Structure formats: structure tokens, C-alpha cells
Amino acid sequence: MGNVLKALLEERHLRAYSDFIVEYKHRANESDVPRPGAPPTKSQYYRWVGDQVQSLPRGHHCAVLERMFPGWTAEQLFSHGEHHNVPKSNANADDDVLGSIAAGLEPALLAGLWVTGYLIKGGHHHVDLSTVTATGSGIKSRNHPPAPRFEDHASGHETDVTARLYGRHLMGHFRNTNDRYFYGSVHLAVLPGEIILDGYYTGFLNDTEVVCYPWRWVRVDPRSAAGIDLTLVTLGEPGPVYEAIASRTQFDGPIPLAQVIENHCR
Numbered sequence: 001m002g003n004v005l006k007a008l009l010e011e012r013h014l015r016a017y018s019d020f021i022v023e024y025k026h027r028a029n030e031s032d033v034p035r036p037g038a039p040p041t042k043s044q045y046y047r048w049v050g051d052q053v054q055s056l057p058r059g060h061h062c063a064v065l066e067r068m069f070p071g072w073t074a075e076q077l078f079s080h081g082e083h084h085n086v087p088k089s090n091a092n093a094d095d096d097v098l099g100s101i102a103a104g105l106e107p108a109l110l111a112g113l114w115v116t117g118y119l120i121k122g123g124h125h126h127v128d129l130s131t132v133t134a135t136g137s138g139i140k141s142r143n144h145p146p147a148p149r150f151e152d153h154a155s156g157h158e159t160d161v162t163a164r165l166y167g168r169h170l171m172g173h174f175r176n177t178n179d180r181y182f183y184g185s186v187h188l189a190v191l192p193g194e195i196i197l198d199g200y201y202t203g204f205l206n207d208t209e210v211v212c213y214p215w216r217w218v219r220v221d222p223r224s225a226a227g228i229d230l231t232l233v234t235l236g237e238p239g240p241v242y243e244a245i246a247s248r249t250q251f252d253g254p255i256p257l258a259q260v261i262e263n264h265c266r
Contacts, residue, residue: 006094
């Protein structure tokens with residue numbers, strides 16, 4: 001037996017105490033609680049998921065848990081209800097098979113400037129700077145200005161993306177605006193800390209051949225981009241920029257803009 005909290009944690013593959021604590025601390029730092037207090041101990045955590053609590057945890061714990069699982073109240077998280085019965089505000093958000101899966105974080109946490117890179121057939125690199133804005137259920141983005149760059153090609157793909165959040169996964173679609181026939185789907189996992197999005201896109205070479213390649217996004221340090229006119233920026237060479245993106249981890253923090261624009265790549 002278990003409660004809704006346990007079921008939701010298992011859905012997100014946060015079964016271990018260490019994984020839970022990483023996510024808990026991120027949410028605690030974002031919460032509006034003036035003094036969030038210490039995270040739960042290991043024994044507390046196992047009492048929570050083992051359904052061995054007689055009453056709700058302290059207020060700051062409840063506030064953090066509700067931020068970890070938007071749309072769920074603390075009472076619901078510690079109840080025995082079917083976790084598939086998502087909150088009413090989310091249940092009718094869509095009529096497809098994923099419509100009942102709640103977002104695992106607030107879309108606003110993903111807003112800002114990101115440097116992204118993906119591979120194209122032949123091993124060529126494509127890089128861009130994408131401005132992400134939050135929508136009601138996910139995000140949308142546009143990757144110009146500045147002009148995106150495509151290795152060994154005169155110009156890159158100017159691309160719009162729309163995606164919805166399901167748990168900690170962004171799933172949606174992209175379409176090139178300077179080559180309107182090229183479009184496809186995108187599936188990105190939001191790594192803890194909301195600094196890296198990691199996943200794949202699917203597109204096609206013609207009407208009958210579908211391809212799939214990695215696509216990685218790294219948040220640009222907003223301080224490094226403050227006051228900079230993106231229309232005057234030139235991205236660095238695609239190869240080095242892609243390597244800078246690919247080697248980044250969520251523990252490195254946001255990437256400085258200077259590292260990915262012309263004359264600053266290393």
C-alpha cells in the first residue's frame with residue numbers, strides 16, 4: 001500500500017531518498033515560505049511514502065510538496081485516492097491520452113534565453129539562441145535573432161517550438177519558418193535545476209523517411225545577457241558551440257553568453 005505521494009514520485013522515477021531531496025531543495029528555494037526549514041530526514045521521508053503519518057507534515061513541508069506537484073494539495077498527496085484522478089483544473093486540459101498527466105513544474109520556470117544544439121543527418125551541428133516564453137500549460141520559443149547557424153551551410157533553420165509539460169517532460173512540435181516543409185515533434189526532459197533540457201526531435205528527409213536526433217538546451221545566464229541586443233549578436237562556430245552545450249551539466253550552472261557567441265568560443 002501507499003499514498004498518492006508515493007505513486008507520483010514513482011511516476012517521476014524519484015524513488016530514492018537522495019533523488020527526492022535534490023528535487024525538494026530546488027522547490028524549497030523557489031517557494032514563498034520565508035523560512036522553509038530543513039528538508040525531511042530519511043526516516044521522515046520513508047514514513048511519508050510508507051503511509052505511516054497520522055497527520056499532515058509541518059506547513060513548510062506541505063508548501064514545498066505542493067510546489068513539487070502543482071495542482072495537488074497536501075491533503076490529496078497523503079490520501080489513498082487514485083493518483084490517476086488528477087486535479088479538476090487539469091483533468092479536462094486536453095482530450096488526448098496524456099491529458100490527465102499534470103505538469104511537474106511551473107512553465108514560468110523555463111522562461112528566458114537558452115542556447116540549443118542538435119544534430120542533423122551526416123553529423124552536422126545546428127546551434128541557435130532560443131527565447132522561451134511560458135504558456136498556460138507549457139512553453140513556446142523562437143530561435144532568432146540572432147541568426148541560427150548550421151555547420152557547412154550558409155544559413156540555419158529559423159524555428160518556432162510549442163510544447164506542453166507532462167510531469168517533467170516537454171512534448172510538442174517544431175516548425176521551420178524559413179523552410180516551411182520541415183517540421184516535426186520534440187521530447188525534452190527537464191533536468192533538476194531547470195538549467196538543461198535534454199532529449200530528441202523527430203523530423204523527416206522526405207514524405208516517407210523519418211529521422212530522430214539528439215537536441216539539447218542549456219539556459220543562458222541572464223546576467224551575462226542583460227542589456228545585450230540579440231539582433232547584433234553572432235553565434236560562434238556550430239561545432240565548438242555544440243560541444244560546449246553537450247559537455248554542460250546541471251551542476252555547472254547557466255552558461256555565460258560570451259561562451260557561445262562569436263570570438264568567445266573555446
